[in-house]
Amino acid sequence: MSQKxxxxxxxxxxxxxxxxxxxxxxxxxxFNWSGQQIEELAKGILDLKQGxxxxxRCFNFSDDGLCEIxxxxxxxxxxxxxxxxxxxxxxxxxxxxxxGVYHVLGGAIDPPEGILPENLKIKELKTRLxxxxxxxxxxxxxxxxxxxxxxxxxxxxLEEELKPLGVKVSRLARGLSAGTLLEYADETTLLHxxxxxx
Numbered sequence: 001m002s003q004k005x006x007x008x009x010x011x012x013x014x015x016x017x018x019x020x021x022x023x024x025x026x027x028x029x030x031f032n033w034s035g036q037q038i039e040e041l042a043k044g045i046l047d048l049k050q051g052x053x054x055x056x057r058c059f060n061f062s063d064d065g066l067c068e069i070x071x072x073x074x075x076x077x078x079x080x081x082x083x084x085x086x087x088x089x090x091x092x093x094x095x096x097x098x099x100g101v102y103h104v105l106g107g108a109i110d111p112p113e114g115i116l117p118e119n120l121k122i123k124e125l126k127t128r129l130x131x132x133x134x135x136x137x138x139x140x141x142x143x144x145x146x147x148x149x150x151x152x153x154x155x156x157x158l159e160e161e162l163k164p165l166g167v168k169v170s171r172l173a174r175g176l177s178a179g180t181l182l183e184y185a186d187e188t189t190l191l192h193x194x195x196x197x198x
Contacts, residue, residue: 057128059104059121060089069093069101076100078132081142082125082158084108084151087183088144095190100142103128108150109157115150117157125158129165139167142194146181 005027012023030038054060055067062068069075079100083089089102105120125141132139143158145151155171162169172193182190 058102059106059124060086060102074099078136078138079140079142080125080128081144083144083182084146084154085183088146088181091182091185091190092144092194095187095194097191097194100140105145105154108145108148108154110150110153113150117161120154122158122161126161126165129162129167133165133167137166141167141169143169143171144182148181 008027008030009020009023012018012026013020015023018026030041033041053062053064055062055070056065057070058067060067060069076099079098080103081089081092081098081100082103082105083092084105084107086104089104092098092102103121103125105122105125107115107120109115109117109120129139129141141158141162143155145155145158159169185193
């Protein structure tokens with residue numbers, strides 16, 4: 001194989017869930033694309049890196065300072081669902097059942113992987129809640145971390161961290177099986193988990 005081909009396979013293999021065989025298939029597919037299609041892909045990747053920002057409030061993707069969800073007058077700003085990743089937020093949004101806002105932690109506590117509480121957006125969540133507390137005492141934080149060891153650790157840590165703030169903290173119901181990643185859960189399961197949160 002050519003060096004250029006091997007280099008591209010190596011780069012694509014770095015994507016989550018893409019192994020060397022899948023990377024080879026992707027590179028072979030790209031080989032059949034027109035020059036214009038390749039240029040559009042390259043431009044899309046550059047635009048993503050240069051023009052995409054994170055919302056200064058919830059850390060979702062944003063073109064401006066605030067994402068569309070945080071800007072919306074129709075969303076209940078006093079109901080905040082805390083998720084690990086933006087893909088989890090997207091899965092929640094597909095259900096259409098939640099009319100509040102979100103807070104993306106940027107991962108879950110996992111010391112063996114070097115992810116500690118200070119690596120996540122926990123301080124920002126506490127600041128956000130403290131500011132909201134000045135406006136209303138009717139706040140609810142819904143912990144929607146994954147039901148994995150690191151997700152459970154994160155949820156337990158957050159429950160302790162948020163206690164002094166005096167906000168209502170609930171967790172998604174066990175409609176989600178242990179080990180389920182939110183981004184792969186179907187809409188019905190998420191719907192039941194949301195409605196039966198405790």
